[in-house]
Amino acid sequence: MPVLLIHRRFQAFTTQLGEIFQLLVESVRSLRYERPSWKDFLNQLHFVGVKSQSVVITTGAATGMVLCAQTFLQFHKVKMDTATGAVVSIGMSSELGPVLAALMLTGRVGAAMTAELGTMKVTEQIDALRALAAHPVDTLVVPRFLALLASAPLLTAESVVVGIVSSWLVGVHLLGIDSAYYLVNMTRYTDPPDVMTGLIKSVVFGAIIAVVSCYKGLNCQGGAEGVGRATTEAVVAASISILITNFFLTLFLARVFYP
Amino acid sequence: MIEVRNVSKTFGTQQVLRGVSLDIERGEAVVIIGRSGGGKSILLKHLIGLLQPDSGTVRVDGEDITAMDERNLLRVRRKYGMLFQMAALFDSLTVEENVGFVLRRQGLESEAEIRRRVAEALEMVELPGIGHKMPSELSGGMRKRVGLARAIVYRPEIVLYDEPTTGLDPIAADNIDRLIRRVWETLHVTSIAVTHDMKSARTISNRILMLHEGRIYSEGPTAEILESADPVIHRFVNGISTPQKPN
Numbered sequence: 075m076p077v078l079l080i081h082r083r084f085q086a087f088t089t090q091l092g093e094i095f096q097l098l099v100e101s102v103r104s105l106r107y108e109r110p111s112w113k114d115f116l117n118q119l120h121f122v123g124v125k126s127q128s129v130v131i132t133t134g135a136a137t138g139m140v141l142c143a144q145t146f147l148q149f150h151k152v153k154m155d156t157a158t159g160a161v162v163s164i165g166m167s168s169e170l171g172p173v174l175a176a177l178m179l180t181g182r183v184g185a186a187m188t189a190e191l192g193t194m195k196v197t198e199q200i201d202a203l204r205a206l207a208a209h210p211v212d213t214l215v216v217p218r219f220l221a222l223l224a225s226a227p228l229l230t231a232e233s234v235v236v237g238i239v240s241s242w243l244v245g246v247h248l249l250g251i252d253s254a255y256y257l258v259n260m261t262r263y264t265d266p267p268d269v270m271t272g273l274i275k276s277v278v279f280g281a282i283i284a285v286v287s288c289y290k291g292l293n294c295q296g297g298a299e300g301v302g303r304a305t306t307e308a309v310v311a312a313s314i315s316i317l318i319t320n321f322f323l324t325l326f327l328a329r330v331f332y333p
Numbered sequence: 334m335i336e337v338r339n340v341s342k343t344f345g346t347q348q349v350l351r352g353v354s355l356d357i358e359r360g361e362a363v364v365i366i367g368r369s370g371g372g373k374s375i376l377l378k379h380l381i382g383l384l385q386p387d388s389g390t391v392r393v394d395g396e397d398i399t400a401m402d403e404r405n406l407l408r409v410r411r412k413y414g415m416l417f418q419m420a421a422l423f424d425s426l427t428v429e430e431n432v433g434f435v436l437r438r439q440g441l442e443s444e445a446e447i448r449r450r451v452a453e454a455l456e457m458v459e460l461p462g463i464g465h466k467m468p469s470e471l472s473g474g475m476r477k478r479v480g481l482a483r484a485i486v487y488r489p490e491i492v493l494y495d496e497p498t499t500g501l502d503p504i505a506a507d508n509i510d511r512l513i514r515r516v517w518e519t520l521h522v523t524s525i526a527v528t529h530d531m532k533s534a535r536t537i538s539n540r541i542l543m544l545h546e547g548r549i550y551s552e553g554p555t556a557e558i559l560e561s562a563d564p565v566i567h568r569f570v571n572g573i574s575t576p577q578k579p580n
Contacts, residue, residue: 107404194423201383202421205493206435206483207410209403 093293098285100211101219108212110220118221122183123228129178130229131236137170138162138237142244146251155251159260162241167264168271171234173320176279179226180312184287187218188308191291192301200292210292219284226280227273234272267331275323279316286312334359334491334523340379340389341547342372349375351547352389359490362517362524364534364555366569367544373527374418374495376544380525381413381493382406414484414522415493419500420476422468428455428479429464435487454486455479458512474505478512485516492516494526498533510536531570535559543569 104110145158191214194200200210238260245251290308294300335357342350349372357363367373378384379391382398391398398409422431433451436442442450455461458478468476477497484492497513498506510533517524517537528534534541534555541558543550543566551558551566559570567573 197424198417198419198421199423201378202415202417202423204383204403204406205381205410205413205415205417206438207407208434208438209407 090289094285094289097211097215097289097292098281101215101285104209104212104216108209110212110216114213114217115220118217119224121186122179122218122221123225126179126182126225126229127232129182130175130233133174133178134166134171134233134236135240137174137233138166138240139244141165141170141237142241143249146245146249155249156255156259157263158245158249158251159242159256160263162245163238163260163264164268166234166237166241166272168268168275169320169324171237172230172272172275172279173316175230175233176226176276176283176316177313179222179229179280180283180287180309180316183222184283184312185305185309187284187287188291188294188305189301191288192294192304195292195294196297196300215284215288215292218288219281222280222284223277226276226283230272230276234269267327271324271327271331274327275320278319278323282315282319283312286315334394335380335525336390336392337376337379338390338392340376340386340391342375342379342384342386348547350379350386353544353547353549354389355542355549355552357523357525359523360521362514362537362539363526363542364538364540365525365527365542365544366529366531366534366558367527368569369529371544372547373529373544377493377495377525377527381410381415411487412490413493414487414489414491416477416480416484416495416497418496420468420473420480422471422476422479422483424468426468427464428460428466428468428471431468431479432464432483432486434483439487450486451482454482457485457515458482459508472505474501474508477501477505477509481509481512481516485520485522488520489522491523491525494524494528494537496528496530497526497537498528498530506530506533507536509533513537529569531559531572545569 141162142158145161146155149155149158191200203210203213242256245256246253287308290304290311294304337353337355340350340353341348353376365373365376375384379386382391382401385399389399393409393412396409398406401409423434426434429451432454433447436447436450451464452461455464458481460475460478460482463475468479471479494513497509501509513524513526514537516522524537526537538555540552541555542552543558545565551561551563558566561567561570
């Protein structure tokens with residue numbers, strides 16, 4: 075029996091994975107069939123990009139400050155205080171900035187997208203859309219997908235910059251690191267590929283959040299309970315996908331930028 | 334115009350449709366009656382391709398829509414308007430935006446022309462001047478009428494009604510019935526409704542099909558079906574539950 079259960083769960087998992095990939099392909103194909111509505115795109119851009127700033131800035135600042143303090147406390151033991159800025163900068167640009175911004179976006183934006191589309195599904199609004207000869211992917215998924223592709227790298231860059239500035243404030247003004255050494259080491263060891271790595275990751279994470287959240291919303295079943303379940307599943311699935319993808323992207327992009 | 338042949342549909346372990354076959358001609362006003370949970374709405378959704386059958390075919394003007402993907406179905410669905418059971422208005426749009434949704438998507442007409450046609454459709458359903466309201470501000474009957482305006486504003490050839498009077502008080506239900514009748518008479522559409530409201534069926538149809546145990550049990554002119562002596566039809570039409578056998 076446990077084997078059968080594992081087999082069924084694996085089958086359900088691979089089926090969902092295939093359907094999510096199909097939704098991604100359909101979203102890209104949709105651009106060929108229909109020009110996305112500017113109004114819908116700008117609405118989503120405002121919701122995803124503008125309204126997420128406070129969350130992303132807070133996350134970036136908190137992460138930069140903690141990373142600076144922890145790095146300093148360890149490096150101070152071996153008298154490498156001035157390398158703190160470099161570690162924070164590389165860590166924020168290529169790893170923590172994109173991953174934490176994406177996780178915060180999953181919670182704020184992904185959950186809202188799933189809940190909205192899920193509610194539309196259970197109240198037959200998606201069927202009404204289809205009955206009115208409108209493809210749900212063209213109308214609902216593509217504006218959200220494009221808004222996340224555009225917003226995620228900008229929000230990540232904002233989070234990284236705020237994190238680095240916060241770390242400088244903590245390192246220089248609280249922990250007593252010399253500002254000149256802090257900045258020189260930061261710029262010496264942070265290469266453009268580190269920044270590029272973070273930005274590329276953020277675009278991929280944006281796509282994951284959009285596709286997984288929309289998929290869970292469009293396939294929501296049941297009433298209010300179903301919407302709640304779909305929202306939880308979307309946040310969990312997108313978060314885990316981001317963490318797993320991050321590992322492989324780190325390896326892949328390191329090979330690309332540092333062959 | 335619409336030919337359904339041996340359509341079967343199963344959800345999980347429950348077989349809802351068991352080989353349904355029916356024909357609907359252009360310009361007819363057809364009502365499909367049957368018990369609640371008997372698959373009427375499921376059958377209606379097959380007619381517009383919102384659901385695909387496990388087996389069987391649905392042909393619209395000779396085209397088999399069961400073999401079409403979602404993108405090709407969009408073309409066929411332009412022939413249809415549909416009023417959903419709970420109206421299914423887009424709750425983030427105003428009444429005016431809901432009714433004008435298809436016209437704006439098609440982008441074939443000027444904004445002034447779209448506004449004129451939306452106002453005309455709202456006038457037809459006796460709700461002039463409510464275009465600025467949100468769906469949440471409307472009563473159940475008003476929502477259905479707005480749903481009807483949205484379904485007819487682009488002049489479809491076929492209009493589907495899913496339980497049009499469910500959840501309405503008798504006066505609101507009669508109002509909807511009269512509107513459906515008027516739409517059929519003035520716009521010359523093919524009208525297909527599913528309902529278990531016999532008063533409604535009498536008003537809005539000229540032919541009735543009865544769905545029973547997953548199949549079309551009987552069909553005929555409205556008066557003939559409503560006065561049928563067949564025990565299954567008679568019990569349903571007159572709302573008589575299955576007689577209890579004595580212990």
